[in-house]
Amino acid sequence: MPEGPSVLQWGEVARQFTGREINRVEGNTKTVNKEELVGCRLNDVKVYGKELFLQFVQKSPVRGDERSTWIRYHFLMWGSLRANEYKGISRQSKTGKVPVPRLVLHFAKEEFLAFYGGSMGEVDSPACDQGTDILTASFDVEKATDAIQHAQPVCYTLLDQTCFSGLGNIIKNEVLYAAKVHPLQPGNMLSRQRALCVVEQALAFSSTWMEHKDEHKKFKEHWQIYFKKDCPLGHKTSRDWFGPEDGLQRVTTWCSTCQLLEGASQEQVYPRKIGHVGKRKRSASQKGGKSRRCASTVKKLDVPENSKSSTDRGKRSKVSQTGKQLTGTQKRKKLEKKPVIDPESEEDFCTGKKVKFQPRKQHHRGKSGDQKCSKRRTRP
Numbered sequence: 001m002p003e004g005p006s007v008l009q010w011g012e013v014a015r016q017f018t019g020r021e022i023n024r025v026e027g028n029t030k031t032v033n034k035e036e037l038v039g040c041r042l043n044d045v046k047v048y049g050k051e052l053f054l055q056f057v058q059k060s061p062v063r064g065d066e067r068s069t070w071i072r073y074h075f076l077m078w079g080s081l082r083a084n085e086y087k088g089i090s091r092q093s094k095t096g097k098v099p100v101p102r103l104v105l106h107f108a109k110e111e112f113l114a115f116y117g118g119s120m121g122e123v124d125s126p127a128c129d130q131g132t133d134i135l136t137a138s139f140d141v142e143k144a145t146d147a148i149q150h151a152q153p154v155c156y157t158l159l160d161q162t163c164f165s166g167l168g169n170i171i172k173n174e175v176l177y178a179a180k181v182h183p184l185q186p187g188n189m190l191s192r193q194r195a196l197c198v199v200e201q202a203l204a205f206s207s208t209w210m211e212h213k214d215e216h217k218k219f220k221e222h223w224q225i226y227f228k229k230d231c232p233l234g235h236k237t238s239r240d241w242f243g244p245e246d247g248l249q250r251v252t253t254w255c256s257t258c259q260l261l262e263g264a265s266q267e268q269v270y271p272r273k274i275g276h277v278g279k280r281k282r283s284a285s286q287k288g289g290k291s292r293r294c295a296s297t298v299k300k301l302d303v304p305e306n307s308k309s310s311t312d313r314g315k316r317s318k319v320s321q322t323g324k325q326l327t328g329t330q331k332r333k334k335l336e337k338k339p340v341i342d343p344e345s346e347e348d349f350c351t352g353k354k355v356k357f358q359p360r361k362q363h364h365r366g367k368s369g370d371q372k373c374s375k376r377r378t379r380p
Helices: 004-015 141-148 154-158 169-178 192-211 216-222 310-317 328-335
Strands: 024-026 041-048 051-059 066-074 080-083 103-106 112-116 119-123 237-242 250-255
Touching: 004 041, 004 051, 004 080, 004 192, 141 154, 141 192, 154 169, 154 192, 169 192, 169 250
Parallel strands: none
Antiparallel strands: 024 103, 041 051, 051 066, 066 119, 080 112, 103 112, 237 250
């Protein structure tokens, strides 16, 4: 998900087209009237949190006055912005197709502004400043500290855009590690000083991001915990998906040694078992095939042997007694013909020994005499 510093940078990209007239509009959006934007002038661009507000002005041919239209663009999880270039196929793409832009504003000199993903729609006015944007000077520190001390895990509060506009998953993980606070730490069990420390770390990391906004790859060197296998002190990190029941589950990385829970246990705060996970398992529709169940998470069903199908019995026969799948070499050895053992005596039939008889020779009927027998009988 794009975070506040990235959205602020995209706002600067869009501002280079302010004052210019739109010649043509394209895109697959259905929430914006594209025909009305033709001939308008991009007058202003404002950023608040993770939202981008665009103001379009057009002169009325009858009255001669100007008509203003505001469009709100929210980047959501995968939204992005391109200037004078189209987006190519991403390495994370599951379809392998070139993405279709949501909206493309064409200007003179074959220059354009393309919006991908996200959601957009017309609004009456841009969002008013409520002191929650972490990148503005009007950010209310006391109000944010009160929000941190709510009776819920701190990682939930940090991603609440009504309290911390522009704060995303990367900032959340880095801030909690810098403040040495567990992601599931209930905010009401934190002291005022610890809660204030979390807010100050959020402002400090955001300002550091803004200093390196033009060097995204180099800025990753400042990450201490996000998607790291070890913390800076050498401890193994943990990673899991956390989020409210009615909200989005986001991946969280923390150090169980450096970030300890205070005043509560993990079972009390988060009853589900916490595991060390890597990539999130995709569904069957995302994989394009049948979903696979993990043996460690799916319980065995108590199904009687007689009710199992012949297909299941055939699959079980290919598996060895140790429970491992047979390799190609093992299958070939199993299919090889073993030497035939002749019965030593008549008692062998009664002692339970497994005796294999020589296969009976099958003679094909044919004509008498020296003529050769044909394997197939030809009809007259």
